[in-house]
Amino acid sequence: QKEVEQNSGPLSVPEGAIASLNCTYSDRVSQSFFWYRQYSGKSPELIMSIYSNGDKEDGRFTAQLNKASQYVSLLIRDSQPSDSATYLCAAPRGGNAGKSTFGDGTTLTVKP
Amino acid sequence: EPEVTQTPSHQVTQMGQEVILRCVPISNHLYFYWYRQILGQKVEFLVSFYNNEISEKSEIFDDQFSVERPDGSNFTLKIRSTKLEDSAMYFCASRGETNQPQHFGDGTRLSIL
Numbered sequence: 184q185k186e187v188e189q190n191s192g193p194l195s196v197p198e199g200a201i202a203s204l205n206c207t208y209s210d211r212v213s214q215s216f217f218w219y220r221q222y223s224g225k226s227p228e229l230i231m232s233i234y235s236n237g238d239k240e241d242g243r244f245t246a247q248l249n250k251a252s253q254y255v256s257l258l259i260r261d262s263q264p265s266d267s268a269t270y271l272c273a274a275p276r277g278g279n280a281g282k283s284t285f286g287d288g289t290t291l292t293v294k295p
Numbered sequence: 296e297p298e299v300t301q302t303p304s305h306q307v308t309q310m311g312q313e314v315i316l317r318c319v320p321i322s323n324h325l326y327f328y329w330y331r332q333i334l335g336q337k338v339e340f341l342v343s344f345y346n347n348e349i350s351e352k353s354e355i356f357d358d359q360f361s362v363e364r365p366d367g368s369n370f371t372l373k374i375r376s377t378k379l380e381d382s383a384m385y386f387c388a389s390r391g392e393t394n395q396p397q398h399f400g401d402g403t404r405l406s407i408l
Contacts, residue, residue, distance in 0.1 A: 214393075214394050215394040215395070215396070217396045217397075219399075221338070225401070225402075226386050226399040226400060226401050226402050227338065227386070227399050228399070229396050229397075229398065232396055234394065271338065273396070273397070275393075275394070284340075285338060285340070287337045288337055288338070
């Protein structure tokens with residue numbers, strides 16, 4: 184089992200729709216969770232951090248965390264073509280200075 | 296805003312040569328990472344570094360690779376006897392305390408001829 188698993192994608196949504204990206208993690212002691220966006224040919228860019236159960240909203244982005252289910256999601260409302268990218272979920276192991284575990288990423292395409 | 300800087304942005308090297316990729320992490324960060332991304336593929340973890348030693352490495356990070364923090368600011372990845380399959384984008388990342396996110400540099404595109 185991978186430490187962090189994301190829905191494999193690719194995911195395609197029409198412009199203006201809600202895009203839903205999902206992630207599960209295996210380490211129950213993970214305390215922090217991050218979503219990164221990577222445009223083709225660019226480096227991953229942090230877009231959301233979430234540490235507590237529930238929802239965290241930032242503009243059109245909402246991160247949701249359920250520690251009991253070991254599940255993290257990212258919702259993108261009013262999707263725009265500029266949201267087309269690969270989204271990486273990260274769930275560092277609790278208290279570990281080593282490998283910060285990333286999912287393989289989900290590629291999102293928003294069609295005009 | 297502080298950022299991770301990587302040099303060079305593009306490195307072209309003959310197969311069999313050694314290459315050193317350089318990174319300057321964010322100044323107060325404690326943990327440093329190297330990742331590799333072959334064109335069209337996922338980001339792959341190579342190595343993490345903390346307190347002047349490797350804390351974890353992947354199966355990709357074999358004897359061909361080494362990392363060093365030669366001074367208080369630079370963090371380098373050395374690849375010896377480069378092979379064609381080493382051609383990839385290499386990303387450096389750093390983070391502060393536990394539970395803080397990693398911040399990535401813009402990457403070095405390594406092309407082995």
